[in-house]
Amino acid sequence: MRVSYNWLKTYFESEIPSPEKIGNLLTQHSFEVESITQFEEDFVLDIKVLPDRSHDCLSHFGIAKEVSLLTFVPIKKEFVNIVPISAPESNILQVEIEDPKLCPRFTAVVIENVELRESPGWLKGALKSLGQKSINNIVDATNYIMYSLGQPLHAYDMAKLKDESGNYLLRARVARKSEKVKTLDGKEYEMDENMQVISDGMTGDSALGIAGIKGGEATKIDKNTKSIIIESANFHPVNIRKTATKLGLRTDASIRFGNEISPELTLPAIFEASRLVVKIAGTEKTAIEGICDKYPRRTSLYKVGFSLSEVQSTLGIDISQNEIQSILNRRGYEWEEVFPREKIMNTAEGLVGVPYKYGSSILSDAPTSFDCSSLSSYLYIQSGISLPRISVDQYVFTDEVKEQDARPGDLVFANTGKVVNTSGLYYSKVLDKNIEEVPIRSKSVEFIPGTEVEGGIDHVGIYFGNGEVLHSTKDEGGVIKENLLDSKNFKNFRGFRAIKSLDEKRFVVTIPPERLDLRIKEDLIEEVGRIYGYENIPTKKIKNNQIKPEVNKDEYYGNIIRGILISKGFSEIISYTFVKKGEIELINPLAGDKKFLRNNLTDGIKESLDFNIGNALLLGLEQIKVFEIGNVFPKSGEVKHLAFGIKNPKGSKKEKSEDKDIEETVNLLEKELAIKTDFKINNSIAECDWSSILAQLEDVEIAHIPKKLSQARYKKPSTYPFVLRDIAILHNKELLKEKLTEVIKDAGGDTLKIVKLFDEFSPDKENISSAFHLVFVSDTKTLTDDEVNETMALIEEQIRNNGWKVR
């Protein structure tokens, strides 16, 4: 995401450090700054904001808050809490939400008598730095707010909406089958019943735009626009992503909604947008007529807790209580330190009499209604312990406590045995799917799903000490405190249970609404850790294992077989899994000739042999021998194979034929491993199923010790053709071949790559005639005959200088 440095500066009271310094701080503590480039009088930082921070940091303000945190430069007061505008509820506009799950919030403002003009220079410049075109002052203003606060907006020309006696209605609904929308750029899209649209609710309910993605042409802002409506809404992330993917539309709005943003952002964005529009599109007649805001399912803020020991035992840092406190303060969080049992008991005391509601939500119903497990979950969450929502899960989450050790704050479980009227589905947010409603569960649902609990659980309460239990029960209409032994619901008692974090002081942090990434204690521990600085993490040795790790038989014998094959001159290749023809096909191949998964290794071996045979001389090899161990994909299923192949150059002096070599290799493998193999041999390439080899081999306890890692310094092979020359030299028989080779190499220089002896004979008693292949290749160009001849002349000169004869 591109961020303008000058734009960032506008959020701060005083000077902030240089772009480089900020880039470095962000990379070390928040997210990677991939580049910083100068752009006219500004700098643009390219920041890699990952999905976890896309809820709050796909905006300049979000980034500014991180910068403030790391540089200690405070944010301007007017941004810390965005000042509302004084505007009444709109008299002429209403908004309607068809499904709050798909559209959690719809906020809008009516601004009358605006004037369409060119945007002021500063606004054009700001948008330009992000690579965005300026359109007009009103549209630019909405885009500016999106890049500033992270809330996408859309402006409608009010005159283009239908009205009934001056009343307007905007509706968020799903599209009708095959409903069409014409977007701002003139394109037409056909919708389906899963996609959301914003419609003109007054007459005909026509779709005005693709909700959360792109606005429509019908209500486009133009030079005649007098009054506008600005929409600031919130949409379900998965719905927007699916719609955007299906339509092949990806916009800055769809990216932000698709990553999920907090519904709390809509209103502040409306305030800022209104102020901006009045400032740059206003006349004396401009008036903010009113605001409407539909937010049917307001939820309370999340509370997440952690203890000092949890931070230390995750990060491995010796951080102190004080240091954590100061980090939480720096971040401006609302937090408290509690003793869990105390906090649970104190909070619980005040909840007696609260009515019962089955399936009560912790975020929207508590603390005004509870069912048995939402009560315990709510109480634990107040003390910073994330107790699961469902009673059987709470059972699995906690540990057994003996009756005599039971303490206030512990949980009490029971199986009431009642057949409660429950049916249908429960949507599990944790699992992101629907679960069948079942009155008594004997398997956990969301916490370590599928964990068996003998006898089943359907009721839970808080132990109050002195034999008393507090619980929410339908029978008594809500939360009551009673004697455990007298309680009807706890007749079929299933035990006291607790968790050790009840006994340690805990930080409980109220999570700001835009931080959708902070939901479990590990999220907060990361927050503390990254702000504190990961450079503070020491290096700590791990314990020595008592037992030696088991040896992977597959890997062991793979290494053994590699060793056997390379001793026979074979080199290992790794070829491509994607091929032209096969039995298993890809849905989305990268290329037309890579549509299938290979069902054999032979084809890859053959390709390699054919490729390398041309370079045999350059490689200094008399034969090309390669092998591969890898997975292949026949229709019957993925299996591992071993294959090896041999190719001899045409007219080579090899005594043995390729097939004989293959046979020898097979025999060697069978002998060394003491097994029988069923290699299929085709054109001097042998291939067999790996498991048939492995099945005959013993398990091992002592691991293979690999050859030392090659310390080669890689040299890229030349892309230019090589030139071959032969030379025969007559010399005294005492002369060592190494010395002769050295002289030739020296004289030959950089382009002489290979000096290979291929023949020798003695013409008389004192002398030997040695014949060499010389292979020349340049890294930078194709060598000409003349150039090679020149080098040959130099070589011959050196030979003569040494007293030998060139034949």
Added chain:
Amino acid sequence: MSEEGHIHPISQIISNTEAIFREMGFAVASGPEMETEYYNFDALNIPTHHPARDMWDTFWIKPENARKLLRTHTSPVQVRYAETHKPPIRIIVPGKTFRHEATDATHEAQFFQLEGLMIEEDVTLANLKFVLTNYFEKLFDTQTNIRFRPSFFPFVEPGVEIDMSCFKCDGSGKDCNTCRGTGWIEIMGAGMVHPKVLQAMKIDPNKYKGFAFGGGVDRIAMIKYGIDDIRSFYSGDLRVINQF
């Protein structure tokens, strides 16, 4: 006397890596290249339709409703391993992985990953630092520092990027091409295993903790040997392989 052949540099790095980790008590686990959506994504806290899925471009296999794919990392093997082994767990998982990406000098559709997992009652990021520092020192045969930077992967929390000090210039960065003058080389991603993933492994996150790490073997080989084109590993070209 014929010359000895050559083991592929990727295999060399893998076998040496296995030996280094074995000394630290890590076993080697392996698994299939063709995976199910469950093991490759869902069990690792990467649900369908979540933006995090975009972090892995995937090859899907016909038919579509079978939800089969080519694994995009070797993490699925960790989940499979945990189904049959209770903690303490120490494993590394080297293997071929696949990403639906256009190929060029630094990107290939198939490459080798190395991942690791350690789950015990007491494990911290400081232990992770020790394990990886020790590994890189032994592999590159030189004193090495590593540093953590904040990052995000759905299967770990905290999540970090790991840079190692450049072995070419000893971390000074001076005129160094290998690390582009920064003194650091980005080499792995890692973090503490997300409690959701522990639960998918049927491990109680209240009782056990763990770290996981992962990186490209190809990348390690390219850095160590100065190979500038990842495609050289898969060309079957002995002018490349026989140098090692």
